[in-house]
Amino acid sequence: DRDQSAREQELRESELADRAVAGFAACPDPRLRRLLESLTGHLHAFVREVRLTEREWRGAVEFLAEAGHRTDDKRQEFVLLSDVLGVSMQTVAVNNEAYRDATEATVLGPFFVADSPEVPLGGDLAGGAPGTPCWVEGTVTDTDGKPVGGALIEVWQADEDGQYDVQYPDGRVAGRGRLRADRDGGYRFWALKPTRYPVPDDGPVGRLLAAAGRSAMRPAHLHFMVTAPGHRTLVTHIFVEDDPQLLFGDAVFGVRDGLVKRFADQRPGTPAPDGREPGSLQPGGRAWSRVRFDIVLAPGE
Amino acid sequence: DRDQSAREQELRESELADRAVAGFAACPDPRLRRLLESLTGHLHAFVREVRLTEREWRGAVEFLAEAGHRTDDKRQEFVLLSDVLGVSMQTVAVNNEAYRDATEATVLGPFFVADSPEVPLGGDLAGGAPGTPCWVEGTVTDTDGKPVGGALIEVWQADEDGQYDVQYPDGRVAGRGRLRADRDGGYRFWALKPTRYPVPDDGPVGRLLAAAGRSAMRPAHLHFMVTAPGHRTLVTHIFVEDDPQLLFGDAVFGVRDGLVKRFADQRPGTPAPDGREPGSLQPGGRAWSRVRFDIVLAPGE
Numbered sequence: 001d002r003d004q005s006a007r008e009q010e011l012r013e014s015e016l017a018d019r020a021v022a023g024f025a026a027c028p029d030p031r032l033r034r035l036l037e038s039l040t041g042h043l044h045a046f047v048r049e050v051r052l053t054e055r056e057w058r059g060a061v062e063f064l065a066e067a068g069h070r071t072d073d074k075r076q077e078f079v080l081l082s083d084v085l086g087v088s089m090q091t092v093a094v095n096n097e098a099y100r101d102a103t104e105a106t107v108l109g110p111f112f113v114a115d116s117p118e119v120p121l122g123g124d125l126a127g128g129a130p131g132t133p134c135w136v137e138g139t140v141t142d143t144d145g146k147p148v149g150g151a152l153i154e155v156w157q158a159d160e161d162g163q164y165d166v167q168y169p170d171g172r173v174a175g176r177g178r179l180r181a182d183r184d185g186g187y188r189f190w191a192l193k194p195t196r197y198p199v200p201d202d203g204p205v206g207r208l209l210a211a212a213g214r215s216a217m218r219p220a221h222l223h224f225m226v227t228a229p230g231h232r233t234l235v236t237h238i239f240v241e242d243d244p245q246l247l248f249g250d251a252v253f254g255v256r257d258g259l260v261k262r263f264a265d266q267r268p269g270t271p272a273p274d275g276r277e278p279g280s281l282q283p284g285g286r287a288w289s290r291v292r293f294d295i296v297l298a299p300g301e
Numbered sequence: 302d303r304d305q306s307a308r309e310q311e312l313r314e315s316e317l318a319d320r321a322v323a324g325f326a327a328c329p330d331p332r333l334r335r336l337l338e339s340l341t342g343h344l345h346a347f348v349r350e351v352r353l354t355e356r357e358w359r360g361a362v363e364f365l366a367e368a369g370h371r372t373d374d375k376r377q378e379f380v381l382l383s384d385v386l387g388v389s390m391q392t393v394a395v396n397n398e399a400y401r402d403a404t405e406a407t408v409l410g411p412f413f414v415a416d417s418p419e420v421p422l423g424g425d426l427a428g429g430a431p432g433t434p435c436w437v438e439g440t441v442t443d444t445d446g447k448p449v450g451g452a453l454i455e456v457w458q459a460d461e462d463g464q465y466d467v468q469y470p471d472g473r474v475a476g477r478g479r480l481r482a483d484r485d486g487g488y489r490f491w492a493l494k495p496t497r498y499p500v501p502d503d504g505p506v507g508r509l510l511a512a513a514g515r516s517a518m519r520p521a522h523l524h525f526m527v528t529a530p531g532h533r534t535l536v537t538h539i540f541v542e543d544d545p546q547l548l549f550g551d552a553v554f555g556v557r558d559g560l561v562k563r564f565a566d567q568r569p570g571t572p573a574p575d576g577r578e579p580g581s582l583q584p585g586g587r588a589w590s591r592v593r594f595d596i597v598l599a600p601g602e
């Protein structure tokens with residue numbers, strides 16, 4: 001009797017999951033059909049696997065409603081939710097497949113702005129934002145090692161308080177710029193040594209992180225987008241090798257070993273590669289840092 | 302080279318999914334940990350299986366934001382989303398396990414109201430709502446066939462226009478009531494023969510149904526909630542055997558074979574079991590219907 005009820009229960013659940021998936025059988029768009037069938041199947045598997053209670057189901061529905069009410073032009077709580085579950089990064093992974101030694105992609109994040117200011121090679125994109133000056137240099141090549149001359153390199157970053165310019169109240173542009181690699185694929189610019197900062201944690205997703213005992217912090221990073229005709233556009237970051245946050249993890253799972261770079265900190269007064277001495281007019285000068293990032297682009301589709 | 306890139310890609314994706322799941326390893330609440338680990342695992346499996354594009358990811362995020370903005374005290378678009386994916390019904394299924402011949406549960410739906418009006422046995426709960434009168438009778442027993450005298454039976458339904466009273470603009474109560482089974486577990490009341498109606502389809506979930514070529518309709522049904530001490534509370538519906546919508550499916554997957562009942566339509570002038578002739582003062586009288594629903598309650602926890 002008990003066994004028969006258990007068999008009947010198993011049958012009811014699997015039959016229901018199959019029926020819900022089959023609900024999309026008449027979908028005229030084959031791609032939409034595949035997406036909805038797969039999503040429905042996995043959601044049913046989740047509910048069955050954890051034996052989701054009605055109270056938990058209600059909690060989930062209320063969480064989503066609150067995330068929706070928290071979302072406006074400035075804040076996208078569902079992107080954040082996708083980020084902290086690693087779903088955004090997984091989407092990046094499946095859309096940027098491994099190709100020989102091509103540099104790995106990572107999440108775009110919410111702070112990219114198109115049409116950032118043009119910066120000459122060797123120029124400074126910090127735009128007066130506070131932080132430790134950092135010399136960044138490297139090459140852009142293809143996977144055969146051939147230079148990708150003229151590649152467009154867009155860079156953006158937070159200041160030492162963890163703020164991007166779009167978060168400043170006064171609307172000024174800082175910590176971002178675009179430049180072109182030279183004929184040999186070389187590039188170089190001044191920016192700031194990046195620092196860690198938290199994802200927005202004052203909403204339902206922040207509460208979820210807290211309840212799960214997770215850090216809302218992202219390790220220090222410098223964002224890059226590299227575009228060149230005939231090559232796959234690369235959206236990535238570099239991370240700072242000795243950043244202790246790397247040990248606690250990245251709230252959005254964006255770190256890849258190959259993107260962790262050594263930033264060599266320099267004592268005040270050390271001359272920079274371009275002959276400058278950052279902060280030379282300050283008493284005792286100013287410390288600065290330098291990093292090398294050689295970018296390898298996969299072929300475009 | 303190609304094979305090695307493919308292996309590296311597989312490794313990256315599975316390592317990322319594992320890392321995202323492991324992100325919850327320090328969650329202090331073991332149940333929350335299990336829920337988040339399982340959900341994260343299934344979402345990563347979904348993204349990898351369908352090779353979700355960045356454009357589709359963006360579409361999903363925008364869909365969720367729109368569903369959130371559509372949600373207020375009167376409308377819960379995430380409940381509706383859960384409903385049309387069968388997730389609500391699966392949650393009902395896992396929380397109401399099969400037990401011998403206990404009557405199956407189905408979704409509560411959004412129109413239940415606590416403290417509905419008391420109706421005497423044999424009374425009318427239509428409350429003047431438009432529709433065909435329907436005599437409903439049956440027994441409440443346990444799975445050993447013993448009557449459950451005094452069981453509380455709450456009933457609610459839409460009128461013949463597919464409207465529940467809570468959707469009326471004037472706030473009047475109709476099409477709902479509560480009554481008590483007699484000592485022998487018997488019950489009887491007048492209601493309306495149920496008719497089909499659509500789930501709210503003027504929001505993003507409605508657009509999803511349309512894009513998927515699915516009907517937003519629910520087959521005709523009469524809602525029951527049956528409560529008795531020592532027994533598992535039963536939330537269910539009965540459906541109408543010859544309702545053509547049963548062939549097109551239920552937008553929320555709530556139909557179970559055992560809940561489809563024969564409604565026997567009666568010619569005007571046929572005397573009812575309680576001696577009444579519905580609409581006997583109208584010229585030619587009035588057609589009415591009747592149905593029997595014997596309810597079997599599982600033991601309570």
Ligand SMILES: [Cu+2]
Pocket residue numbers: 041042043045046342343344346347
């Ligand atoms: Cu799954």
Ligand SMILES: [Fe+3]
Pocket residue numbers: 109111158221223
């Ligand atoms: Fe960032």
Ligand SMILES: [Fe+3]
Pocket residue numbers: 410412459522524
């Ligand atoms: Fe209903």
